[in-house]
Amino acid sequence: MMLLIGHWSGCLQFLVPMLQGFPSNSWVAINELQDSFWLEQYSWALFKAMSHMLCIGYGRFPPQSLTDMWLTMLSMISGATCYALFLGHATNLIQSLDSSRRQYREKVKQVEEYMAYRKLPREMRQRITEYFEHRYQGKFFDEELILGELSEKLREDVINYNCRSLVASVPFFANADSNFVSDVVTKLRYEVFQPGDIIIKEGTIGSKMYFIQEGIVDIVMANGEVATSLSDGSYFGEICLLTNARRVASVRAETYCNLFSLSVDHFNAVLDQYPLMRRTMESVAAERLNKIGKNPNLVAHREEDLGSESKTINAVVNALAEQAAHASASEESVHSMELRTLPGCLLPRPKSENNFASQELTREGRRIFHKSDTFHKDSYQ
Numbered sequence: 001m002m003l004l005i006g007h008w009s010g011c012l013q014f015l016v017p018m019l020q021g022f023p024s025n026s027w028v029a030i031n032e033l034q035d036s037f038w039l040e041q042y043s044w045a046l047f048k049a050m051s052h053m054l055c056i057g058y059g060r061f062p063p064q065s066l067t068d069m070w071l072t073m074l075s076m077i078s079g080a081t082c083y084a085l086f087l088g089h090a091t092n093l094i095q096s097l098d099s100s101r102r103q104y105r106e107k108v109k110q111v112e113e114y115m116a117y118r119k120l121p122r123e124m125r126q127r128i129t130e131y132f133e134h135r136y137q138g139k140f141f142d143e144e145l146i147l148g149e150l151s152e153k154l155r156e157d158v159i160n161y162n163c164r165s166l167v168a169s170v171p172f173f174a175n176a177d178s179n180f181v182s183d184v185v186t187k188l189r190y191e192v193f194q195p196g197d198i199i200i201k202e203g204t205i206g207s208k209m210y211f212i213q214e215g216i217v218d219i220v221m222a223n224g225e226v227a228t229s230l231s232d233g234s235y236f237g238e239i240c241l242l243t244n245a246r247r248v249a250s251v252r253a254e255t256y257c258n259l260f261s262l263s264v265d266h267f268n269a270v271l272d273q274y275p276l277m278r279r280t281m282e283s284v285a286a287e288r289l290n291k292i293g294k295n296p297n298l299v300a301h302r303e304e305d306l307g308s309e310s311k312t313i314n315a316v317v318n319a320l321a322e323q324a325a326h327a328s329a330s331e332e333s334v335h336s337m338e339l340r341t342l343p344g345c346l347l348p349r350p351k352s353e354n355n356f357a358s359q360e361l362t363r364e365g366r367r368i369f370h371k372s373d374t375f376h377k378d379s380y381q
Helices: 002-019 038-053 066-096 099-118 122-136 143-148 152-162 164-169 178-185 238-243 264-273 275-291 309-325 329-341 351-358
Strands: 189-193 198-200 208-214 217-220 226-230 250-253 257-263
Touching: 002 038, 002 066, 038 066, 066 099, 099 122, 122 189, 143 152, 152 164, 152 178, 164 178, 164 208, 178 264, 208 238, 238 264, 238 275, 257 264, 264 275
Parallel strands: none
Antiparallel strands: 189 257, 198 250, 208 257, 217 226, 217 250
16 A cells, blocks of 8 residues: 555656646756656656655655645655554554453453552452462453353353363263253353362351362361362362251362352252252262261152162262272271261262372371372372
8 A cells, every 4th residue: 555655646746847847946857857768757756755755865855846845745744644554553463463362461450450549458469460360371251252152052062162171070970961961061150269268168058069170179177177178070069059058167279279160049950950860969968968977868869769760870879989989098087087077068079089198197187288289180090
């Protein structure tokens, strides 16, 4: 476009003196181009116009007449306009190459301005900044908006793909109906907790259950002791949703934790559509309550003839029971202690708990975990 405007400006530079009869003070007469070949005339005119547009000079000679001066200013204005348009298009192109990172920087800037406006303490500002860094990893997407514009089937496929590692690491999902698993994961909500955050508070009514995608959480008793720790692939909180009981222990994040939560409403909605899975969870919950000396009738378990469905229930219960059988004798002693102290909220211990057998012990017998420790499913399978 700039070449086209330069062509038009060069033609205008030569046309005006020609219409005036090539006066002696015009640039054409000064350069003695009146009778020159047309290519030479065009070349000098284009050179003069481009010099003005790029603001690098006036050509071979500066303007000697009022007409040349006005033509020169017109060329300069057109060149400055082209230069501004070029910079604008180049800036937009660069920004569009990584729009998610630009949105993240804008989001962080907005948060910083908010913290300054509210005069938040320095420590709180640091925690908020670290939270955004860990949650968004330098890129910001409005995932709900993106998924909301997809078709129902495509949205379900995307969510199932995003949660594939979670589904593979949770033993309960591995033995469940694929349709049930799909309905559950589409209702999960991603949450991030920082070290020291209380995920579940003792004495509260259970409103969510959680699946651990990555991180370590501690089960903290009323006296402040840590009964056990859970890591990748573990889940907790479902018995409280089945019994409508209050939490009898707190759950605290030991490291940065990436969790998926399932609300009680979605929990009941899914189980209403899959009564077999409700009976399965009730069977597992009743068995655990019986082991810890609690009344198994606390859960709405119905002993009825399930026919062929009993095979699926037994498969899930046996799969969960096999996980405990693989634990060492020291793990079984710790597990029996937590069963006596966590009657309402203890959940099946997944394979990931086998990692804890090799950790160091303090003088009180509590396992030590460093916040930078990372546990992967492959390490304990």
